[in-house]
Amino acid sequence: MRKAVIFSLVVLAVTFIDSLDLTADYIFSSYMKHILFVSLAYSVLTLSLNIVSGFIGQVSLGHAAFFGLGGYVSALLTQVYHAPFWPSFLLAGIIAALVGIPLGAPALRIRGPFLVVVTYGFGEVFKYIAINLDITGGPAGLPGLITPSIAGLSFSSIGVSGKEVFIVIMLIMALFLAFYMRQIGESRVGHAFAAIREDEIAAAAMGVNVAYHKLLAFVIGAFFAGLTGSLFVHYLSFISPDMLGSNESIMILTMVVVGGTLSITGSFVGAFLLTILPEGLRYLKDIVGLSYDPWLVLFGLLLVIMMRVKPQGILGVDTIFRR
Amino acid sequence: MLLLQQIINGLALGGIYSLIAIGWTVVFGIVGLINWTHGEVFMIGAFVGYFLITSFKVSFFVALFGAMIAGGLTAYLLNHFAYRSLRTGPKLALFITALGASTFLRNLAALLWEPHSRAYPPTLDFSVQTFTFGGSALTVNTLQIFIFAVTLFIMAFLQWFITRTMMGKAMLAASQDLEVVSLMGVEVDGLINITFWVSGILGGAAGVLVGVLYAINPYMGALAGLKGWAVAVLGGVGSISGAMVAGLLLGVAENISSSYISSGYRDAIAFVIMIITLIVKPTGLMGFKFEEKV
Numbered sequence: 271m272r273k274a275v276i277f278s279l280v281v282l283a284v285t286f287i288d289s290l291d292l293t294a295d296y297i298f299s300s301y302m303k304h305i306l307f308v309s310l311a312y313s314v315l316t317l318s319l320n321i322v323s324g325f326i327g328q329v330s331l332g333h334a335a336f337f338g339l340g341g342y343v344s345a346l347l348t349q350v351y352h353a354p355f356w357p358s359f360l361l362a363g364i365i366a367a368l369v370g371i372p373l374g375a376p377a378l379r380i381r382g383p384f385l386v387v388v389t390y391g392f393g394e395v396f397k398y399i400a401i402n403l404d405i406t407g408g409p410a411g412l413p414g415l416i417t418p419s420i421a422g423l424s425f426s427s428i429g430v431s432g433k434e435v436f437i438v439i440m441l442i443m444a445l446f447l448a449f450y451m452r453q454i455g456e457s458r459v460g461h462a463f464a465a466i467r468e469d470e471i472a473a474a475a476m477g478v479n480v481a482y483h484k485l486l487a488f489v490i491g492a493f494f495a496g497l498t499g500s501l502f503v504h505y506l507s508f509i510s511p512d513m514l515g516s517n518e519s520i521m522i523l524t525m526v527v528v529g530g531t532l533s534i535t536g537s538f539v540g541a542f543l544l545t546i547l548p549e550g551l552r553y554l555k556d557i558v559g560l561s562y563d564p565w566l567v568l569f570g571l572l573l574v575i576m577m578r579v580k581p582q583g584i585l586g587v588d589t590i591f592r593r
Numbered sequence: 594m595l596l597l598q599q600i601i602n603g604l605a606l607g608g609i610y611s612l613i614a615i616g617w618t619v620v621f622g623i624v625g626l627i628n629w630t631h632g633e634v635f636m637i638g639a640f641v642g643y644f645l646i647t648s649f650k651v652s653f654f655v656a657l658f659g660a661m662i663a664g665g666l667t668a669y670l671l672n673h674f675a676y677r678s679l680r681t682g683p684k685l686a687l688f689i690t691a692l693g694a695s696t697f698l699r700n701l702a703a704l705l706w707e708p709h710s711r712a713y714p715p716t717l718d719f720s721v722q723t724f725t726f727g728g729s730a731l732t733v734n735t736l737q738i739f740i741f742a743v744t745l746f747i748m749a750f751l752q753w754f755i756t757r758t759m760m761g762k763a764m765l766a767a768s769q770d771l772e773v774v775s776l777m778g779v780e781v782d783g784l785i786n787i788t789f790w791v792s793g794i795l796g797g798a799a800g801v802l803v804g805v806l807y808a809i810n811p812y813m814g815a816l817a818g819l820k821g822w823a824v825a826v827l828g829g830v831g832s833i834s835g836a837m838v839a840g841l842l843l844g845v846a847e848n849i850s851s852s853y854i855s856s857g858y859r860d861a862i863a864f865v866i867m868i869i870t871l872i873v874k875p876t877g878l879m880g881f882k883f884e885e886k887v
Contacts, residue, residue: 329685380871382684383627384830387822388871391864394819398861516815520692527689566700573693574675581679581686 829880
């Protein structure tokens with residue numbers, strides 16, 4: 271609880287301090303707020319994948335599919351059917367959650383490495399569908415999405431940079447999900463998740479409904495990823511098939527593992543670290559004057575080294591059964 | 594007739610898929626690792642072949658041989674530096690290591706060799722032959738036939754290696770139970786090194802063969818590696834002969850689907866086939882059943 275309060279205060283301070291006209295613009299510039307928003311969005315995604323890959327131990331490489339799906343649902347509803355933002359936002363989460371059922375269904379039959387590639391395959395198929403359909407705008411995506419409004423006020427008209435409301439909503443979602451996950455962890459469902467994670471056969475023998483809990487984890491994860499996707503595309507006012515792609519999924523899974531599976535604080539650490547690091551490196555690159563962006567090369571190397579030194583992640587705990 | 598034409602067009606690419614898939618399947622069967630870097634080994638093979646041909650003006654077969662050695666060496670080094678120490682660790686850490694190594698190699702290649710596409714210079718004589726068959730025309734590119742023949746030769750050699758040599762037999766046994774094989778006096782580390790060499794050699798060869806047919810670029814490994822995995826799953830993971838048949842099937846299926854459905858979905862076919870296989874028949878065409886032990 272204390273961690274959450276300090277975290278929110280810091281986020282809110284960064285968001286609103288320039289509204290008070292105290293500091294020079296460039297310290298908490300619009301760019302900083304952009305990074306903050308993206309970090310928070312990835313925190314929600316990482317948390318939601320942590321339910322699937324951490325809590326119940328089903329490694330999924332298709333999580334960006336829910337993120338992108340939520341984005342496309344919301345984009346199409348507001349742009350093609352001229353629906354208002356808030357119902358589209360909710361519907362984006364619900365549709366993503368519904369798609370979570372068929373996407374989670376293979377997990378009932380397929381285990382371990384096979385599940386990884388099946389979820390990966392699902393994500394890729396979604397991407398090819400988005401590229402090839404006319405309604406989704408093909409490879410170029412959909413530009414010019416509406417900016418949401420609250421009580422008649424457009425988000426962009428509130429605050430200095432117009433990003434403040436987005437940040438606050440994303441912060442609320444992240445905190446809500448974090449507390450919700452704490453609750454799950456201590457509930458009957460959470461114990462069932464843990465049992466399935468540690469030994470599926472033993473859990474089934476003890477009367478835990480494996481199929482139901484696996485699907486439940488996928489559905490919860492997908493719902494929050496869908497909501498994030500919706501808010502994210504309206505923030506950018508643009509969506510493209512890249513959002514669904516495997517690179518995003520790999521990044522989210524990496525955030526979970528680097529932060530530490532099962533650790534809620536770890537998910538925030540992973541998401542913030544892996545969002546801020548590449549931005550920082552890009553800044554460094556401009557100072558040093560490199561002609562290329564070294565981030566992805568370094569990122570790969572860091573992952574290999576990290577898994578060697580601390581395979582359970584920064585804040586992760588070693589489970590009893592090392593698998 | 595169009596169907597027959599598409600089948601002929603698909604065979605050369607299918608043979609290459611088989612080579613990539615065998616590289617996947619031997620490593621997974623023995624080490625149990627999703628070898629995410631296999632696509633990068635394949636890409637490195639393609640580039641080594643390219644530089645051998647353009648800078649050193651060697652013949653096609655020398656370039657193929659050089660690329661096979663380079664591929665094998667890359668796979669061996671990857672095992673040595675990245676995977677070896679984690680083999681008994683958590684599976685997720687091993688997988689993330691593979692993802693990291695793959696990202697590292699792919700982007701390093703893009704950095705060193707620039708991310709644009711290149712085409713192999715014409716090293717082989719080939720011609721396009723037209724046959725009339727039952728009243729309609731069939732065009733056959735001799736280059737494709739040649740590629741297909743090379744892949745068949747490599748696969749025949751591999752089959753001989755696996756079934757006739759002691760080393761190959763040990764690999765075959767290890768893919769069923771590594772622990773028991775080690776109890777029988779086989780040195781496990783050496784066996785795993787050889788497995789990575791074999792996998793890399795096949796990947797490197799596939800890289801050169803793709804390079805002769807299509808353009809190459811540093812990012813080519815991502816999709817090719819995954820298609821290799823899809824083929825390995827369709828054939829039955831751990832089964833070499835299954836991977837051979839499944840590769841040809843996928844090559845043909847891709848060509849047929851792009852002419853009958855839509856070429857935009859061409860690359861998605863592999864994943865659809867893989868998902869359906871895993872849900873309907875997880876053991877694939879020729880795989881053996883993995884019994885889960887309590």
